[in-house]
Amino acid sequence: MPDQVIFSEPYGAVLIDASVPCIISQWHTFANKQEFRTLLEAAMVYFDAHSSQAKPWGWIADSRHMGAIPAEVQQWLHAVFNQRIAKAGLREMSVVVPETIFGKMAVQQYKQNIEQKPTTYELQTRYYNSLESAKDGIRQYLGQR
Known part of the structure:
Protein backbone atom coordinates (compact mmCIF):
# COMPACT_ATOMS: atom_id res chain seq x y z
CA MET A 1 0.00 0.00 0.00
CA PRO A 2 1.46 3.42 -0.90
CA ASP A 3 2.05 6.04 1.76
CA GLN A 4 -0.94 8.27 2.44
CA VAL A 5 -0.36 12.03 2.13
CA ILE A 6 -1.91 14.07 4.94
CA PHE A 7 -0.10 17.37 4.28
CA SER A 8 1.70 18.60 1.19
CA GLU A 9 3.52 21.78 0.23
CA PRO A 10 6.33 22.42 -2.28
CA TYR A 11 8.93 22.31 0.54
CA GLY A 12 7.75 19.03 2.09
CA ALA A 13 4.99 16.63 3.00
CA VAL A 14 3.65 14.57 5.87
CA LEU A 15 2.91 10.97 4.98
CA ILE A 16 1.68 8.00 6.94
CA ASP A 17 2.21 4.30 6.53
CA ALA A 18 -0.34 2.64 8.80
CA SER A 19 1.09 -0.80 8.02
CA VAL A 20 4.34 0.01 9.91
CA PRO A 21 2.80 2.14 11.65
CA CYS A 22 4.68 5.42 11.23
CA ILE A 23 4.45 9.05 10.31
CA ILE A 24 6.93 10.45 7.80
CA SER A 25 8.00 14.09 7.74
CA GLN A 26 9.49 14.39 4.28
CA TRP A 27 11.50 17.36 3.07
CA HIS A 28 11.69 18.28 -0.62
CA THR A 29 13.92 21.36 -0.33
CA PHE A 30 14.81 24.20 2.03
CA ALA A 31 11.97 25.28 4.33
CA ASN A 32 12.04 28.61 6.14
CA LYS A 33 11.35 28.68 9.87
CA GLN A 34 7.57 29.06 9.51
CA GLU A 35 7.30 26.36 6.83
CA PHE A 36 9.46 23.97 8.86
CA ARG A 37 7.34 24.42 11.96
CA THR A 38 4.06 24.23 10.01
CA LEU A 39 4.98 20.87 8.52
CA LEU A 40 6.09 19.40 11.85
CA GLU A 41 3.02 20.77 13.62
CA ALA A 42 0.79 19.01 11.05
CA ALA A 43 2.70 15.79 11.65
CA MET A 44 2.47 16.22 15.43
CA VAL A 45 -1.31 16.63 15.34
CA TYR A 46 -1.65 13.34 13.47
CA PHE A 47 0.88 11.57 15.70
CA ASP A 48 -0.94 12.75 18.87
CA ALA A 49 -4.25 11.48 17.52
CA HIS A 50 -3.01 8.02 16.46
CA SER A 51 -0.07 6.93 18.60
CA SER A 52 -0.65 5.61 22.11
CA GLN A 53 1.25 3.61 24.69
CA ALA A 54 -0.83 0.55 23.79
CA LYS A 55 -0.41 1.08 20.03
CA PRO A 56 2.73 3.19 19.42
CA TRP A 57 3.71 4.68 16.10
CA GLY A 58 7.19 5.43 14.80
CA TRP A 59 8.42 8.64 13.20
CA ILE A 60 10.69 8.97 10.17
CA ALA A 61 12.37 12.24 9.25
CA ASP A 62 12.95 11.69 5.53
CA SER A 63 15.79 14.18 5.13
CA ARG A 64 17.18 13.05 1.78
CA HIS A 65 16.35 16.37 0.07
CA MET A 66 16.43 18.63 3.12
CA GLY A 67 18.14 22.00 2.96
CA ALA A 68 19.68 23.95 5.80
CA ILE A 69 17.74 24.42 9.03
CA PRO A 70 17.82 27.96 10.47
CA ALA A 71 19.46 28.20 13.92
CA GLU A 72 16.18 29.41 15.44
CA VAL A 73 14.45 26.26 14.18
CA GLN A 74 17.23 24.03 15.57
CA GLN A 75 16.62 25.63 18.98
CA TRP A 76 12.87 25.09 18.63
CA LEU A 77 13.44 21.43 17.67
CA HIS A 78 15.59 20.87 20.73
CA ALA A 79 13.68 22.94 23.30
CA VAL A 80 10.07 22.44 22.21
CA PHE A 81 9.46 19.85 19.49
CA ASN A 82 11.59 17.00 20.86
CA GLN A 83 10.02 17.43 24.29
CA ARG A 84 6.53 17.29 22.79
CA ILE A 85 7.16 14.13 20.79
CA ALA A 86 8.88 12.46 23.73
CA LYS A 87 5.94 13.37 25.97
CA ALA A 88 3.63 11.87 23.32
CA GLY A 89 5.55 8.60 23.67
CA LEU A 90 8.14 8.64 20.89
CA ARG A 91 11.48 7.24 22.08
CA GLU A 92 13.28 6.82 18.76
CA MET A 93 13.44 9.21 15.80
CA SER A 94 14.38 7.48 12.56
CA VAL A 95 16.29 9.70 10.15
CA VAL A 96 16.86 9.01 6.47
CA VAL A 97 20.30 10.49 5.82
CA PRO A 98 20.39 13.68 3.69
CA GLU A 99 21.98 13.72 0.25
CA THR A 100 22.88 17.42 0.33
CA ILE A 101 25.70 19.00 2.31
CA PHE A 102 23.29 21.52 3.87
CA GLY A 103 20.97 18.73 4.93
CA LYS A 104 23.88 16.75 6.37
CA MET A 105 24.99 19.76 8.40
CA ALA A 106 21.43 20.29 9.68
CA LEU A 142 8.07 -1.60 17.74
CA GLY A 143 8.08 -5.41 17.67
CA GLN A 144 10.58 -5.48 20.54
CA ARG A 145 8.56 -3.17 22.79
Whole structure:
Protein backbone atom coordinates (compact mmCIF):
# COMPACT_ATOMS: atom_id res chain seq x y z
CA MET A 1 0.00 0.00 0.00
CA PRO A 2 1.46 3.42 -0.90
CA ASP A 3 2.05 6.04 1.76
CA GLN A 4 -0.94 8.27 2.44
CA VAL A 5 -0.36 12.03 2.13
CA ILE A 6 -1.91 14.07 4.94
CA PHE A 7 -0.10 17.37 4.28
CA SER A 8 1.70 18.60 1.19
CA GLU A 9 3.52 21.78 0.23
CA PRO A 10 6.33 22.42 -2.28
CA TYR A 11 8.93 22.31 0.54
CA GLY A 12 7.75 19.03 2.09
CA ALA A 13 4.99 16.63 3.00
CA VAL A 14 3.65 14.57 5.87
CA LEU A 15 2.91 10.97 4.98
CA ILE A 16 1.68 8.00 6.94
CA ASP A 17 2.21 4.30 6.53
CA ALA A 18 -0.34 2.64 8.80
CA SER A 19 1.09 -0.80 8.02
CA VAL A 20 4.34 0.01 9.91
CA PRO A 21 2.80 2.14 11.65
CA CYS A 22 4.68 5.42 11.23
CA ILE A 23 4.45 9.05 10.31
CA ILE A 24 6.93 10.45 7.80
CA SER A 25 8.00 14.09 7.74
CA GLN A 26 9.49 14.39 4.28
CA TRP A 27 11.50 17.36 3.07
CA HIS A 28 11.69 18.28 -0.62
CA THR A 29 13.92 21.36 -0.33
CA PHE A 30 14.81 24.20 2.03
CA ALA A 31 11.97 25.28 4.33
CA ASN A 32 12.04 28.61 6.14
CA LYS A 33 11.35 28.68 9.87
CA GLN A 34 7.57 29.06 9.51
CA GLU A 35 7.30 26.36 6.83
CA PHE A 36 9.46 23.97 8.86
CA ARG A 37 7.34 24.42 11.96
CA THR A 38 4.06 24.23 10.01
CA LEU A 39 4.98 20.87 8.52
CA LEU A 40 6.09 19.40 11.85
CA GLU A 41 3.02 20.77 13.62
CA ALA A 42 0.79 19.01 11.05
CA ALA A 43 2.70 15.79 11.65
CA MET A 44 2.47 16.22 15.43
CA VAL A 45 -1.31 16.63 15.34
CA TYR A 46 -1.65 13.34 13.47
CA PHE A 47 0.88 11.57 15.70
CA ASP A 48 -0.94 12.75 18.87
CA ALA A 49 -4.25 11.48 17.52
CA HIS A 50 -3.01 8.02 16.46
CA SER A 51 -0.07 6.93 18.60
CA SER A 52 -0.65 5.61 22.11
CA GLN A 53 1.25 3.61 24.69
CA ALA A 54 -0.83 0.55 23.79
CA LYS A 55 -0.41 1.08 20.03
CA PRO A 56 2.73 3.19 19.42
CA TRP A 57 3.71 4.68 16.10
CA GLY A 58 7.19 5.43 14.80
CA TRP A 59 8.42 8.64 13.20
CA ILE A 60 10.69 8.97 10.17
CA ALA A 61 12.37 12.24 9.25
CA ASP A 62 12.95 11.69 5.53
CA SER A 63 15.79 14.18 5.13
CA ARG A 64 17.18 13.05 1.78
CA HIS A 65 16.35 16.37 0.07
CA MET A 66 16.43 18.63 3.12
CA GLY A 67 18.14 22.00 2.96
CA ALA A 68 19.68 23.95 5.80
CA ILE A 69 17.74 24.42 9.03
CA PRO A 70 17.82 27.96 10.47
CA ALA A 71 19.46 28.20 13.92
CA GLU A 72 16.18 29.41 15.44
CA VAL A 73 14.45 26.26 14.18
CA GLN A 74 17.23 24.03 15.57
CA GLN A 75 16.62 25.63 18.98
CA TRP A 76 12.87 25.09 18.63
CA LEU A 77 13.44 21.43 17.67
CA HIS A 78 15.59 20.87 20.73
CA ALA A 79 13.68 22.94 23.30
CA VAL A 80 10.07 22.44 22.21
CA PHE A 81 9.46 19.85 19.49
CA ASN A 82 11.59 17.00 20.86
CA GLN A 83 10.02 17.43 24.29
CA ARG A 84 6.53 17.29 22.79
CA ILE A 85 7.16 14.13 20.79
CA ALA A 86 8.88 12.46 23.73
CA LYS A 87 5.94 13.37 25.97
CA ALA A 88 3.63 11.87 23.32
CA GLY A 89 5.55 8.60 23.67
CA LEU A 90 8.14 8.64 20.89
CA ARG A 91 11.48 7.24 22.08
CA GLU A 92 13.28 6.82 18.76
CA MET A 93 13.44 9.21 15.80
CA SER A 94 14.38 7.48 12.56
CA VAL A 95 16.29 9.70 10.15
CA VAL A 96 16.86 9.01 6.47
CA VAL A 97 20.30 10.49 5.82
CA PRO A 98 20.39 13.68 3.69
CA GLU A 99 21.98 13.72 0.25
CA THR A 100 22.88 17.42 0.33
CA ILE A 101 25.70 19.00 2.31
CA PHE A 102 23.29 21.52 3.87
CA GLY A 103 20.97 18.73 4.93
CA LYS A 104 23.88 16.75 6.37
CA MET A 105 24.99 19.76 8.40
CA ALA A 106 21.43 20.29 9.68
CA VAL A 107 21.04 16.66 10.73
CA GLN A 108 24.47 16.69 12.38
CA GLN A 109 23.39 19.69 14.50
CA TYR A 110 20.11 17.96 15.40
CA LYS A 111 22.06 14.87 16.46
CA GLN A 112 24.43 16.93 18.61
CA ASN A 113 21.50 18.62 20.33
CA ILE A 114 19.94 15.26 21.20
CA GLU A 115 23.25 13.81 22.37
CA GLN A 116 23.54 16.57 24.96
CA LYS A 117 21.47 14.18 27.09
CA PRO A 118 18.77 16.62 28.16
CA THR A 119 17.11 15.86 31.45
CA THR A 120 13.67 16.93 30.22
CA TYR A 121 13.16 14.18 27.62
CA GLU A 122 14.56 10.89 26.34
CA LEU A 123 14.84 10.51 22.59
CA GLN A 124 17.28 8.42 20.56
CA THR A 125 18.05 8.80 16.88
CA ARG A 126 18.71 6.04 14.40
CA TYR A 127 20.01 6.71 10.89
CA TYR A 128 19.10 4.92 7.67
CA ASN A 129 20.12 5.18 4.01
CA SER A 130 16.61 4.68 2.63
CA LEU A 131 12.97 5.16 3.54
CA GLU A 132 12.33 1.42 3.30
CA SER A 133 15.18 0.56 5.67
CA ALA A 134 13.84 3.15 8.14
CA LYS A 135 10.40 1.53 7.97
CA ASP A 136 11.98 -1.89 8.57
CA GLY A 137 13.87 -0.47 11.55
CA ILE A 138 10.67 0.90 13.08
CA ARG A 139 8.88 -2.41 12.56
CA GLN A 140 11.69 -4.16 14.39
CA TYR A 141 11.84 -1.56 17.16
CA LEU A 142 8.07 -1.60 17.74
CA GLY A 143 8.08 -5.41 17.67
CA GLN A 144 10.58 -5.48 20.54
CA ARG A 145 8.56 -3.17 22.79
